[in-house]
Amino acid sequence: MSQPNTPSSSLDLLLGPMCNTFGVIVLVACITALLAQAPPDNGQTKASPTKELLERRLKMAQGEKEKLNAMLGDSPLPLTPERGEKLTELERLRRILESLQNQTEELDKTIAKSAVAISIDPGLQIRQLKADQRAIQQDIESMNNMIPAMDEQIAQLEQRRQSLEKDRHNASESRTIKMRFPREHSSDLIPFAVIVRHGKVYPLLLANLSKNPDITRTDSDDDSTRCEPILAKGWSVTADREKIDSLFSAIKGEGVYVSIYAYPDSFDICRLFRQAIIDQGLQFGLKAITENQPLFFSSKGSSPPPL
Secondary structure (H helix, E strand, O other): OOOOOOHHHHHHHHHHHHHHHHHHHHHHHHHHHHHHHOOOEOOEOOHHHHHHHHHHHHHHHHHHHHHHHHHHHHOOOOOOHHHHHHHHHHHHHHHHHHHHHHHHHHHHHHHHHHHHHHHOOHHHHHHHHHHHHHHHHHHHHHHHHHHHHHHHHHHHHHHHHHHHHHHHHHHHHHHOOOOOOHHHOOOOOEEEEEEEEOOEEEEOEOOOOOEOOOEEEEEOOOOOEEEEEOOOOOEOOOOOHHHHHHHHHHHHHHOEEEEEEEOHHHHHHHHHHHHHHHHOOOOEEEEEOOOOOOEEEOOOOOOOOOO
């Protein structure tokens, strides 16, 4: 004989599937927590069997949830406080199920990353690191071998520098001209004055000790005479060399030296004239005169000393 369908008996029938569903969800949560804490064995993961198990548990939980929904949705029972609590519990279980589904997706991503990490060969990386280490060691040895050669080159360059410095000093010493100042020479000789101007030479006296007519003389009140060479006169060092040699031969034994007064326009001629004096074995003194400076001669005047 059938019993009447009361609300309390309907709730008892509903309590069994709900407890089974909740138990399945708790079991799945425990398995997920254990898998998250378990370390991999020998660098390889065991996530694939666990993933399959988790998927089967989820399917079972979804099946139980669908049965529970069907039972709740098709039941014509009125909404009582007990049924309201069960519906609240059902909603909470739905949220837990969604959380488990999200964890499953995260686990899939972790498994994919682990697969990529496992696919990299550690031995290949070690071999590459050892090859890099050998290359660095070879570079260090090459640098160590270059250091003695560089030291030797530096020593050679230093020796070369010292040699060049010595050569420079010797060349500088060889170019040094030692000059003798006029006052160091004997002043017992008598000066024989010669003016070099207009590209010619003008001795004040001739070989017979007479006045040279190529020079204009003007007496002053202070017992001095101004001597001015005539432009169109004078002796050429090259064309009148015989006159010059004859003059020097006449005065050579008289204890005199040639006192030269050179103007700027005749410095080149002065060098030729000086060579003619040296060829005759005479000494000479030299004084440079400015372009428009007049020459005065007197018995109290001074002459450039012999060089």
